[in-house]
Amino acid sequence: MIKLTNVFFLYNEKPVLANISCSIKEGNSVAIIGHNGSGKTTLIKHLNGLLIPTKGEVIVDGLNTKHNDWEIKQKIGFVFQNPEDQLINSIVGEDVAFGLENLGLPSNEIKKKVKDILNKLNISHLAKENVNNLSFGQKQLVALAGILVMNPKYIVFDEPTSVLDPRNKGNIKRIMSKLNKEGTTIILVTQNLEDISGFVKRVIVLNQGKIVFNDKKEKLNKAILKKADLYGE
């Protein structure tokens, strides 16, 4: 379980997150929504220790992000908005292997895991391709493969569909839903209300660094969305 307790985060002495307390249970599918600048990305960067709270604490399966960030990063995979920014090696197979290399797995095990994950995502034909030659949708799948291959318990998706065409958007949504059915906890960050249809069970709404709603998706209503500046006229 991920548990945030009274989390405050200040940037240039201005509060970006203010008194955030919530928990995300294993196997759940949670959407974090909010307008631009509401603190969504700052919040999720606290989940795997990329940011450390100015005040308060984030506990993942009993481990505090202040002291155990490397162990926590193995548990929480992070798919960034722009795949261009997270592909580190030039060749697909080698990029997917990057995380496993850091975990120190033997070469033959890395190769097997990379092959399996590329097969699972139907991109095994890209294994030896240069990432610079791929389409945006393919890059997003390679970035996802690089996370899934590490077999994380929780996966955070930071607006994964915001720059994709409808076909690739549908593909990523299907993958998220399938992963959740297989038991992976999905944390989806979005500002697009369409994205929370389907597999998402719980919604956290952020506004100006504060949680204004944290409940089942069905309970989300127009008034809350208006309050969070998410309801267009």
Added chain:
Amino acid sequence: MANNLFGQYRYKNTLIHKLDPRTKILLLIFVSIFLFILKSYSSFVLISSFIIFLVIISKIKLTNILRNLRPFLFFFIFIFLMYFLFSRNELHKGIITIWRFTLLIITASILTFSTTTSQLVDAIEKLFAPLKLFRISPRNIAVMVSATIRFIPLLFSEAGKIRDAQKSRGANLKKVKHITGFTNALIRKTFDKASNLADAMESRCYRDYNHSHFNELKIGIKDCASALFTVLILGGALWIKI
């Protein structure tokens, strides 16, 4: 152009592709040193035949080699003209210089066409291992090289986008004021990308110790035989005439 120079690896099932990247890097350094030592046409003919042989067995397309040479064409013409206009009696030196650089570029192309970035990085890491004595992490250096190679084409693409965006708003990139705006935007983008990359690396548990490699590097018989063969050719070129 950036894409042509970097990350141009093409998978082929050849002996050159299968060689340990450390062997390839060391042989490239070795051949380069010899190219600067040798001065006679006969030794250059021998080394050129050897390099052409390498191109053939590595199955690299001639068009790819020519594409890598094209950016240097102006440089070659310049050298030739300088010798032709100001030192005509030493024109052969100019020809040797152009020949030398052509062979250097072809040899480097063989390396980049037959070796993935990650293999190069692993090799650099192993070759720089003695730096650990000075508390410098070879892994960090290797990953920096890898990220640079990966990001150069991206930065070219970002520069293109910024240029187009600024031109569409009437910027004239020949004016210092507008060049400053372009440079500032590009630097800002570069720092953003670097910051995002650092987050992505950290999220994937990056550390510079206790890590393993996707490609296990092993010096085998093929490497020893290739090194011996190269040394024989270079020795032969030296023996023919310096």
